[in-house]
Amino acid sequence: MGLLNRDFNQIKVYTKEKCYNYDELTIFNFESSNKELILILCENKINILSAYISSLQTCHAVMLLSRDINQELLNSIINNYKPYWIVGLEQYEGYRYEENKLIRKVEFKTVIHPNLAVLLSTSGTTGSQKFVRLSYENLRSNAQSIIEYLEINKHERAVMNLPLSYSYGMSIVNSHLLAGASILLTDMSVMEKPFWEFVKEHQATSLAGVPFTYQMLHRIGFTKMELPHLKILTQAGGRLNETLVKIFGEYAQQHNKRFYLMYGQTEAAPRISYIPSERVLDKSGTIGIAIPRGHLSIDGELNELVYKGANVMMGYAENIADLAKGDEMQGILRTGDTAIVDDDGYFTITGRIKRFIKLFGLRINLDDVEKKLEEQFHMPLACTGSDDKLIIAIEKEDAVDQIKETIEHLYKLHKTAYKVIVTDEIPRFANGKTNYTALKELCL
Structure with a gap:
């Protein structure tokens, strides 16, 4: 699907146990004469990451769900979408286990749009069968924009500590694969000592987190750690409070590191805006400026924030028939957030139209x-x-x-x-x- 560039041969994935070369990451056999749906129950394990990469390279559509999804919801999703392959389970009624995956026993003709790459839940484990439909171009475009503003190159080693089923985690994988960079894959918490041993041993260059991550980093005394190779910190997934922005912003300035605050939605694959690292301290209350090749505006009486870009989803899916649909959004996303913009072109969220x-x-x-x-x-x-x-x-x-x-x-x-x-x-x-x-x- 074009997520990899010519430097893919040097891509490595480091785990606590082993270092994997790119050739070892495309081992899943998803051969079929038709485009099929693959359901992956995600954990930060090498076989799951391998299944994700393999699925993209074979141009099937992949649905990413959290491994700890509510069982009733999982049953209803499988029944509704009828995936051909399931990765992450060893048994399920109507499927047989073969070569590290389940294969549906009964033939069922599924019509899937050729551009459909990934299906992400709109609400994680919270009970919805509604999915965001992302195309290969959505993924590629957003990954390229992230590479540009974070200045990711083939020498980077990103810590992948967020769930793959979460759009922020997925974007870490996509952007680093496209850049020919490497990934440190872990399911350890930042609160665990072995996490930092792993980070130091493999010389991680970037670390991503949601607000809770930064609360924990502050609690464990992160700013006093010796991490000479770590040069990029990113935060998304909700607003970080001003005190922590100041603490990590000043830390980054004093230690020659870059700290980025970012805003996005799954519907945009997911990145929409960012605050350049040099403006984090004086623009901390904002969501920043649009990502490269994206455009933000404010529309209507409610002052709704509207985003335009090639990374805007194709649309939603609520059942198997929706997988055949093409691009219904035409690159325009009404975010549901209300906003204002300052004289420098930096946007600030003022509320949510929906709850x-x-x-x-x-x-x-x-x-x-x-x-x-x-x-x-x-x-x-x-x-x-x-x-x-x-x-x-x-x-x-x-x-x-x-x-x-x-x-x-x-x-x-x-x-x-x-x-x-x-x-x-x-x-x-x-x-x-x-x-x-x-x-x-x-x-x-």
């Missing part, structure tokens, strides 16, 4: 959370929150433990990422609709 929050880089639709909980518990409740905590308000004390259990089961959230509060009465307008402004004030 989404981002937790650890995972986008969560508050209305969807409410709907699922209401369907299960049949009682008054409401959801609010910010990019560091989901808050569920209920009126029954005895339901707290059940709500917590359901949230952890459906969304795989850590206990620190959500809070259940009990109130005498959920604030409502005269028409009976929830007053979310009052609710948020109540929860503060």
